Amino acid sequence: MNHREPARRARRTLHRPLHIAAWLTFAAAQAAVAQTSTQDGGAQKTPSQNTSATGNGAAGTDQALPAVSVSASTVPNSPLNLSAPVNSGALGTRSQLDTPFSTTVVTGEDLADRQVYKLGDVFAGDASVTDNSNAYSAWATYITIRGLPIDWQNGFRIDGNPFISYGITMPYEQLERVELLKGLGGFMYGFAQPGGLVNYVTKRPGKDPVTSLDVGYRMDGLLSTHVDLSRRFGPDDMFGARLNYTKEAGKTYNAGDYNRNSVSLALDGQLTRDLQVWFNALYQTIRSSGQTPAIYTGSYTASSLPAVLSGGTNWLGSTDQHLNTNLQLYTAGVRYQIAPDWSFTTSGSYSKSARDRNESTLTLLNQAGDYQDARWNGDEGHQDIYWQGMFEGKVKTGPFTHQLVIGGAYQHQTNDYSSVSVYNVLGIGNLYQPNPFRYYSGSGLETYRASDITQTSAFVSDTMEITSRWSLLAGLRYTNYSQNTYSTTGAKTAAYSQNGVVTPTAALMYKLEPNTTLYASYVEALEQGAIVDSMYANGGSLLRPLRSRQYELGVKSEHERWSATAALFRIERGAAYANSDNVYVQDGDSIYEGIEAGGSVRLGRSWQVAGSVTLLDTWYAKGQSFNGNRVAGAPKFVAAGRVTYDMPYVPGLQLSADAKFTGNTEVRPAGNLQTGGYLLMNVGANYFTRIGGHDVTLRAAIDNITNRRYWMFQYSDYIAPGDPRTVSLNAKIDF
DSSP: OOTTHHHHHHHHHHTOHHHHHHHHHHHHHHHHHHHHHHHTTTOOOSOEEEEEEEOTTOTTOOOSSSEEEEEOSSSOOOTTOTTSEEEOGGGOEEEGGGOSSOEEEEEHHHHHHHTOOSHHHHTTTOTTEEEOOOTTSTTTTOEEETTEEOOTTTSEEETTEEOOOTTOOOOGGGEEEEEEEESOOHHHHSSOOTTEEEEEEEOOOOSSOEEEEEEEEETTEEEEEEEEEEEEESGGGOEEEEEEEEEEEEEOTTSOEEEEEEEEEEEEEEOSSSEEEEEEEEEEEEEEEOOOOEEEOTTOOSSSOOOOOOTTOSSSOOTTOEEEEEEEEEEEEEEEEEETTEEEEEEEEEEEEEEEEEEEEEEEOSTTOEEEEEEEEEEEEEEEEEEEEEEEEEEEETTEEEEEEEEEEEEEEEEEEESSOEEEEEEEEETTSOOOOOOOOOSOOOEEEEEEEEEEEEEEEEEEEOSSSEEEEEEEEEEEEEEEEEOTTSOEEEEEEEEEEEEEEEEEEEEEETTEEEEEEEEEEEEOOOBOOTTSTTTTOBOOOEEEEEEEEEEEEEOSSEEEEEEEEEEEEEEEEEOTTSOEEEEEEEEEEEEEEEEEEEETTTEEEEEEEEEEEEEEESSSSOBTOOOTTOOSEEEEEEEEEEOTTSTTEEEEEEEEEEOOOBSSTTSOOBOOOEEEEEEEEEEEEEETTEEEEEEEEEESTTOOOOEEEEETTEEEEOOOOEEEEEEEEEO
């Protein structure tokens, strides 16, 4: 037993600021709502909701799945986008305002304005999300949500369809929006780690034609071209098509080579008044070299990290290190309106992703910055076959109205790895000197089926309207699950299967006013068992699935000039880590308690101010090791803010500035090594004008304008230098 645990628990009880902050936040939210209700005189100035769903490929829609139609004629959408739809899997698609979980939606326009090029930047304004990513590398999609890592095998979707995201950087210029569900998604989506789920929504054909061309530059020498074409055609414009193509190539900020080709196609048809069909495809290839390698601290004994170096250095990487990826996704679906209040939607998808990696891991040896360079080279591939069918509709039982979702899903995922991969220790180097080692390799290594995972599930949810203000949600997913691993000869080496896995959810919602929702929710989830990495003493072992639980109390409110959200949460997750014998074990629990709050307000005609803050208390419990220690990767405090200003004397010109502070973060479960806190600041400018009768948009952004150097947590025991100052420019013309 860890004898430090009682003392740590006593200090946590005596000095836990989260409960006080939670009380203050919710009291302030209720006071603000009451004040607004008084000012509005009780008038309803809210988006109205219509339970008649619109299909994924319907004319004029861009929903991720068949969705609840939302109109907002009297209330413009705020920067928090609370009236925007968010895909909630087995709950169907709802607005953020009516989803009893914490969510974030980032629009494609915002992505373009900020010139986003990695996932951590997408959610720069959300203090619950911590960036653990380096651009142009296999780590480019690593983020933590509420201190929890996101599941690269089950935590990412495109238009509601799963794909393997590891090493994949999305074509952000081809997205309509990015949706984030924070916390457990077990009921909504099946087995997944409890950090959250990201859904990328691609651009779809709308009612208006689109013909646009934009060209961009990103330091030190990346040039890009993007074309966006959309049309409706046929009788009554019953068919729609949208094509996006991007070409980007050149030198990255750390002197690497980068070449990307991305194309996405969306087709839809309103065949009859009640029947809609759609087909979507996305294809992308990326070839990159020179990316910064990860730094492993598992055998590092000093109590503080070495002096920070710039993430823009090319001393750690070299042109022989490379990451080549390919992503393919094809999906098709049908939606039929059975009756005014009932619809049926079915869709299927096939995704395939592949990686060819030649990548170093630098094992940090001492505070002087010496490291051992170990090079890994191999090919990896994944396939995901997915089908879902779902009925959505309304029924009445006495005075109660029920919004029902009933459906089933099937998912089969396979993972292929090199049958002969290279792992060589190249020698000893130093962080502050050019890496002297080179290992050039080709691609096309032979792969074998290393593992497969199959999930078959049925789900049902009922949102019962008790009164005009109160509603109760209850849902249940029933899953049959199997996971297998294989040797290079095809022999099964380990297996786990379980039928009848039940993951429930429940929520109570109260409409304080039409635009304000208070909620209390509970959800359970299971995540697939880890296949232990070969670097650990029990490498190759298959661990059992872990169960997690989440309790959340929240409020969401959206008004004409301001919007706000807040949530108090507790997540209990089974803990997994490497113990002192270098054995990767499941032992005890990791506990996450926190509060998050965000808001946005329009000041006058020109100013928009938004902010977000997260306070997080985490610890390991009930295990044989590390009891009472903070959980690795979970900062105690994160704050983000953004200000935009529309220049009154230069119509069309908007200036912006944003900043994010990430607090001190534990690097490893032992609790004896931290990254230190850091503040990043970005600025930007957007100018809209007309030239020669065409709309023209000019954009500029500078990320990390102070060129702050900082150590960034990537994954348990891993760190990397953060990205340097980066300048991005873009010019777009609409024809």
